[in-house]
Amino acid sequence: MEKELLFITVIGEDRKGIVAKISDLLYRFDVNIEDISQKIMGAYFVMTMLVDMKDSPRPLEELRAGLEKIGTELGMQIQIQHENIFKMMHRI
Amino acid sequence: MSFTVDEVFETAGMILYHNLNIRTTTLGINLKDCVASDFDAFTGNVYHAIRDDAVRLVAEAKKLEVKYGIPIVNKRIAVTPVSLVMETHAAVDRYVALAKVLDRAARDAGVDFIGGFGALVQKGMTRAAEVLIEALPEVFRETERVCGFLNVGTNTAGMNLDAVNLLGPMLKKTAAATRNAVGCAKFVAFVNAPEDNPFMAGAFHGVGEPDRSLNIGISGPGVVRSVVEQNTDCDLTALSEVIKRTVFKITRGGELIGRELAKNLAVPFGIVDISLAPTTAEGDSIADIIEAFGVGPAGTHGTTMAVALLMDAVKKGGAMASGNIGGLSGTFIPISEDRGMIEAVKRGSLSLDKLEALTAVCSVGLDMFAVPGDVPEETINAIIADELAIGVINNKTAAVRIIPVPGKKVGDSVDFGGLLGEAPIMRVNPFPSGAFLKRGGRMPAPITSLRN
Numbered sequence: 426m427e428k429e430l431l432f433i434t435v436i437g438e439d440r441k442g443i444v445a446k447i448s449d450l451l452y453r454f455d456v457n458i459e460d461i462s463q464k465i466m467g468a469y470f471v472m473t474m475l476v477d478m479k480d481s482p483r484p485l486e487e488l489r490a491g492l493e494k495i496g497t498e499l500g501m502q503i504q505i506q507h508e509n510i511f512k513m514m515h516r517i
Numbered sequence: 518m519s520f521t522v523d524e525v526f527e528t529a530g531m532i533l534y535h536n537l538n539i540r541t542t543t544l545g546i547n548l549k550d551c552v553a554s555d556f557d558a559f560t561g562n563v564y565h566a567i568r569d570d571a572v573r574l575v576a577e578a579k580k581l582e583v584k585y586g587i588p589i590v591n592k593r594i595a596v597t598p599v600s601l602v603m604e605t606h607a608a609v610d611r612y613v614a615l616a617k618v619l620d621r622a623a624r625d626a627g628v629d630f631i632g633g634f635g636a637l638v639q640k641g642m643t644r645a646a647e648v649l650i651e652a653l654p655e656v657f658r659e660t661e662r663v664c665g666f667l668n669v670g671t672n673t674a675g676m677n678l679d680a681v682n683l684l685g686p687m688l689k690k691t692a693a694a695t696r697n698a699v700g701c702a703k704f705v706a707f708v709n710a711p712e713d714n715p716f717m718a719g720a721f722h723g724v725g726e727p728d729r730s731l732n733i734g735i736s737g738p739g740v741v742r743s744v745v746e747q748n749t750d751c752d753l754t755a756l757s758e759v760i761k762r763t764v765f766k767i768t769r770g771g772e773l774i775g776r777e778l779a780k781n782l783a784v785p786f787g788i789v790d791i792s793l794a795p796t797t798a799e800g801d802s803i804a805d806i807i808e809a810f811g812v813g814p815a816g817t818h819g820t821t822m823a824v825a826l827l828m829d830a831v832k833k834g835g836a837m838a839s840g841n842i843g844g845l846s847g848t849f850i851p852i853s854e855d856r857g858m859i860e861a862v863k864r865g866s867l868s869l870d871k872l873e874a875l876t877a878v879c880s881v882g883l884d885m886f887a888v889p890g891d892v893p894e895e896t897i898n899a900i901i902a903d904e905l906a907i908g909v910i911n912n913k914t915a916a917v918r919i920i921p922v923p924g925k926k927v928g929d930s931v932d933f934g935g936l937l938g939e940a941p942i943m944r945v946n947p948f949p950s951g952a953f954l955k956r957g958g959r960m961p962a963p964i965t966s967l968r969n
Contacts, residue, residue: 432520434529464522473525486583504529506586508519513773514766515524 429479430459430508433492437501439470446499447474450491455481475508528770532587535739536801537767539774540794541591543632543715544574545722545730545787548597556606560618563602567594567619570729570782571626577781581774589774593630594623595720595732598666600636600645607645612652613659620660628662629936630703632720635666639674639708640959650683654690657700664718670708670905672912676960681706681902685894692890692921697931701920702853702885706901708908708915713788714844719916730787731779732844735771736794737763739801741827745809756810757830764791764834772839788843791835792881793827795855797938803850804857804867815857816867821874824848828879845914850875851885853933853940862941869900869943877907882916887931887940890923897921899950910963 435443444461451458456476463472478485489505496503531537551562571594578589599615600607606615616634623631634656636646653665667684670676684706692698705719712723715732722730744763748756771789779786795802804815806827812819828848835842850872852858861867869886876882883904888897901917908915922931925942932939 432525432529434525436526436529436533462522464526466523466526469526471522471526473520473522475519489583489586502533504533504586506529507584510585510587510770510773511520511525511528513769514528515520 426479428477431476431478431505432508432511433474433476434504435472435501436469437499440499443472443499443501446495447492450488450495451476454483454488454491456488529586531737531740531767535737535743536796536798537737537740538588538590539733539771540736541593541715541717541734542574542578542589542775542778543593543595543720543732543734544570544782544784545595545713545726545732546570547722547726547728548599548602550728552602554605556611559606560615563615564618564622567596567622567631568626571623571628573782575627577778580781581778585774587770587774591630592628593632593715593717593720594628595715595722596631596633597722597724598633598635598637600643600649601724603649604643604645607648609648609652609655612649613655616656616660616663620662623662630662630664630717632664632666632717633722634663635668635721637668638677638680639668639671641677642680650687653687653704654694654700657691657703658694664703664720666705666707666710666719666721668707668710670909670960672709672909673962673966675962676708676902676905676909678902678954678960679957681898681905682954682957684901685897688897688919689894689921692923697933698890698920698922699933699937702918702933702937704918706905706917708905709913711844711914715790716792716794716845716849718918726787727785729784731775731782731784732787732790733771733775733778734790734792734794734844735767736792737767738793738795738803738806739798740767741793742800742802742806742809745806753826757826760827760830761834764831765838768835768838772841786841788841789835789839790844791831791842791846792844792849793831794849795851796936797854797856799856802855802857803848804855804861808857814864814866815861816871820871821878824875824880825878845881847879847881847914849884850880851918852943853885853887853938854936859939859941862943869945873904873907876904876915877911881914882918884916884918885920885937885940887920887922887925887942888945889926889942890921892921892945893949895950895954896945898954900945902954906960909960912965
C-alpha cells in the first residue's frame with residue numbers, strides 16, 4: 426500500500442515535551458514518524474515531522490483536532506498538511 | 518527528508534501568519550438544460566440543479582481544507598446569465614420568483630453568494646434583458662445571496678450607452694430598497710466580462726462553458742506584502758523578481774486544490790484566478806503592499822506605477838505556475854474591503870480620480886466604493902461610462918461597483934458588515950456631466966478590434 430505522507434509543522438518557543446506529546450498522539454492514531462527536523466528561524470523554533478498515515482484507522486480531521494489541542498496546551502502553532510502541497514509549491 | 522525545514526515553514530507560515538487562503542471556489546452551473554415552458558417546472562429544475570451540486574461543493578471543499586490545512590474561504594455558485602434562460606418568462610414578477618429560488622437553493626446548500634443574475638447587452642438589449650434590469654431593485658430587496666451583473670460593452674462591440682443609462686436609475690432604486698444600499702454591492706457593471714471569473718459579485722457561467730466547471734481564486738496580499746517588507750533595499754527589478762517567485766508558489770498551491778476539487782466533484786477544472794484580493798483582515802491589504810514599496814500613503818503620486826509593477830510581477834509569476842490562468846486575474850481595489858484603502862480615503866490620499874487611473878494599469882475596476890446618496894443618476898452613469906471606456910479602449914476587463922448611500926455625505930461612513938466591510942463616502946466631481954450620455958446609442962468599437 427502506498428504511503429500517505431503529511432508534514433506536521435510545530436512553531437513557537439522551544440520547550441520540553443513537544444516531541445513526547447506529539448509522538449504519543451501519533452502512536453494512538455497508528456501514524457508512523459518517518460523523519461524529524463528542527464531549526465531556529467529568526468524568532469521561531471520550527472520543528473517539522475514527516476509522518477505516514479496509511480495505517481491509521483481514524484480520519485485526518487481527528488488527528489488535526491488532536492494536534493490543535495496539543496498546540497493550545499503548549500502555546501505553539503501546529504499545522505498538518507498533505508505533502509502534495511509542498512511538492513507543488515517547492516518542486517517543479 | 519524530501520523538503521527542508523525552511524520550505525515547509527514557508528508554506529505553513531504563509532497560511533498561519535499571512536492570510537494565504539483559497540479565496541473562492543466557484544462551481545459554474547449551466548441552467549440552459551433547466552428551461553421549461555411551465556415556469557414552476559423550470560424553477561424546480563433550477564433549484565435541484567443548484568442545490569444538489571452546491572451541497573457537494575461545500576462538502577468536498579471542506580475535505581480539502583482538512584487535507585491541506587489551507588482555508589477555503591468561500592464556496593460559491595455561478596449560473597448561466599439568467600436573462601438567457603428567462604426569454605420566454607420575461608416578466609418582473611417571474612424574475613423575482615426565480616431570484617428567490619436561487620437564494621433558497623444557495624441558502625439550503627450553505628453557499629453565501631450565487632452569481633449570474635444578469636445579461637450580456639454589449640451590442641443591444643433583448644426584451645428579457647430590459648425586463649431583468651427593471652426587476653433588479655426588487656430582486657436585491659427580496660434576496661440575500663443573489664448577485665447580478667450586466668456586461669455593457671466589449672472591445673469588439675463597443676459600449677451600449679442605452680444600457681448604461683439604465684444603471685443610474687436602477688442603482689438609486691436598489692439603494693433605496695436595501696439596508697445601507699447594500700444591494701448595490703451585489704451588482705457589477707462590466708465591459709469585457711470574463712465568462713469564467715470565480716469572484717463575486719460578477720461571477721457567471723458563460724455561454725461557452727460546459728455543463729459544469731470549477732474555477733478557483735487564490736489570494737495572498739498578506740504574503741506579497743510580507744516578502745516586499747523583507748526586501749526593502751533591493752531595486753525594483755529585483756523586487757519584481759521576488760514577487761514573481763512568491764506568486765509562482767501561491768498559484769501552484771491554488772492549481773493543486775482546484776484540480777483535486779474538480780476531480781473529486783467529477784467536473785471539468787476551469788481556471789485559476791490569480792487576482793490579488795484584499796480583505797479587511799490586518800495586513801491583507803493592497804494599500805499596505807503599495808506602502809511597503811516605499812510609495813508613501815496609498816493614492817499619492819507613484820501609486821499607479823507601483824500597482825503596474827505589482828500586477829505585472831503577479832501575472833508573470835502566475836503564468837509560469839499554471840497553464841490555466843483566467844478569470845479577472847488583476848488587482849482588486851475594493852475600497853470597503855481593504856483596510857489600508859479605507860484609511861487612504863479617510864486621510865485624503867486616495868481620490869476617485871486616482872482610483873480610476875489605477876484601473877488603466879491592471880486593477881480590475883472601481884470597486885465597492887460609496888458615494889453620497891444625492892449624486893445625480895446622470896453622474897453615476899458618467900462615472901460608470903468613464904471607467905468602462907478604459908476597458909473597451911485598452912482591451913481589458915473593467916468593472917464598476919458603485920454604492921450611492923441615501924442620506925450620507927462625504928465624511929460619513931457606511932458599514933456593510935462581514936466580508937463587504939466599511940465604506941467611507943467618497944467625493945464625486947460636483948460639476949454636471951451634462952447631456953452627453955443622454956444622447957445614447959453605442960460607443961463604436963475601437964480600431965484595435967479590427968484585427969482580422
